[in-house]
Amino acid sequence: MRERIYFDQAATSWPKPEAVYQAVDRYQRTVGASAGRGAYAEAQQAERLVEAARRSVARLLKIEDARRIVFTLNGTDSLNLALHGVLSTGGHVITTLAEHNSVLRPLKTLEVAGRVTVSRVGLGPSGLVDPEDIRRAMTGETRLIVMTHASNVTGALQPAAEVGRLARQAGALFLLDAAQTLGEVPMDVEQLGVDLLAAPGHKGLLGPLGTGVLYLRPGVEQQVASLRQGGTGSRSDQDWQPELLPDKFESGNLNVPGIAGLGAGADWLLERGVDLVRQHGLALLGRLWARLGEIGGITVFGPTDLQQRVPLVSLTLAGIDPQELAAVLDSSYRIQGRAGLHCAPLMHRHLGTLQRGGTLRLSLGPMNTLEQVEQVAEALDDIARQLR
Ligand SMILES: Cc1ncc(COP(=O)(O)O)c(C=O)c1O
Incomplete structure (x- = not known):
């Protein structure tokens, strides 16, 4: 496994x-x-x-x-x-x-x-x-x-x-x-x-x-x-x-x-030191951000200035529901993100993602690695290609 x-x-x-x-x-x-x-x-x-x-x-x-x-x-x-x-x-x-x-x-x-x-x-x-x-x-x-x-x-x-x-x-x-x-x-x-x-x-x-x-x-x-x-x-x-x-x-x-x-x-x-944790989070986020930008069909929500963010991203991929995307990531790649409204319905209404069942959220922490970020980016790229 x-x-x-x-x-x-x-x-x-x-x-x-x-x-x-x-x-x-x-x-x-x-x-x-x-x-x-x-x-x-x-x-x-x-x-x-x-x-x-x-x-x-x-x-x-x-x-x-x-x-x-x-x-x-x-x-x-x-x-x-x-x-x-x-x-x-x-x-x-x-x-x-x-x-x-x-x-x-x-x-x-x-x-x-x-x-x-x-x-x-x-x-x-x-x-x-x-x-x-x-x-x-x-x-x-x-x-x-x-x-x-x-x-x-x-x-x-x-x-x-x-x-x-x-x-x-x-x-x-x-x-x-x-x-x-x-x-x-x-x-x-x-x-x-x-x-x-x-x-x-x-x-x-x-x-x-x-x-x-x-x-x-x-x-x-x-x-x-x-x-x-x-x-x-x-x-x-x-x-x-x-x-x-x-x-x-x-x-x-x-x-x-x-x-x-x-x-x-x-x-x-x-x-x-929380400043080091922050730096690590931003490094992971920066890599994820760059890799997601290379994958066709992905929309990422929130500020584009990464300094204005914590290390999590919400995204949608054209052609697949967030719930299904999360299920494929888990079953085929054992990558665990969370799809849905994330208990924040007014935010999803604001983003226009309420009707589509929300977004897929990938949230990173001090124990995650750049290699894991590469793996999720490759998995999303794979899925996006299969959808085309
Ligand atoms: C912004 C925000 N506020 C409050 C909470 C509630 O925290 P807890 O799950 O510990 O009750 C969460 C948890 O997801 C959260 O993301």
Whole structure:
């Protein structure tokens, strides 16, 4: 059987660094205790694993106080906490057509319930948001701007710092969905003007599934309601939710094996340097871009300036549905991409790809190689020739 070539890194990263597997295994076999709840050695060890992971994620975001990082179940969970938590008191929200359903659906739920009003700003031809459109959408009631840092369909990197500045000027909160950028693009939350940043732990951070993070800028936690209340291992004598971070938002036992793996993934990134990961991603993307341009019948969506992208491409090939193309790539070449709408229906409507069943997405990560990129280009070339 051919070796598996995995180009679905935007869904979840694979393979993980060896240290991630080891950290999960070590926790499961030798620690096996709740974090923050017991005084015996293994319980304290579990607590140390969680706090070390928190510090590593904080370093990736260039923040001093690791307590501002809350662990969650995935990117969706982080976004739900931020959206429902901030909007529990209502208000006007600005978002964009580039968003994932993990933003669109919570907002629609709140909108249908009459709790918020939502403005959805359009995109330019290459899928980029114009900050001026966001400025124009602002009202005196605007409480939150929520935007994806990079589209999971086109890979377009949005002008987050400019939007962050606008939010600050208007006194609105800025929630950045960094699902496709954290671990992939160097990040500085201060520079981006971010109040809240939501990200999965299992994509660019290279941790296991079932992990996510939410960053809250100092003071913002007071504007976010806790969605789940319960045991935190702290202030157990009181029957109301503690206000201190991260406990306010971390009720119940944490996914310690997952977080141990996430910490190892974050450490791998810190050691390698996210700027090197970015360079590698751009090198792979550059090669893929050039090779796709040589194949007749392929349309690639999103910005042509590769610096404005993360390393993923969405494409269509004339004469074949994206679903079928993905199936042929998998069955004949063992190349795994993902076809469909990628949980971003408004983006596909914008691109005109909704009716055709979306696009084929090939997403690359730090473990992919130039050789694998050559292989997918050759496979697509083969398929395109057979279609002619
Ligand atoms: C832009 C974007 N936001 C949010 C998410 C949700 O992340 P998760 O799958 O960890 O819930 C994804 C995942 O594909 C994404 O691409």
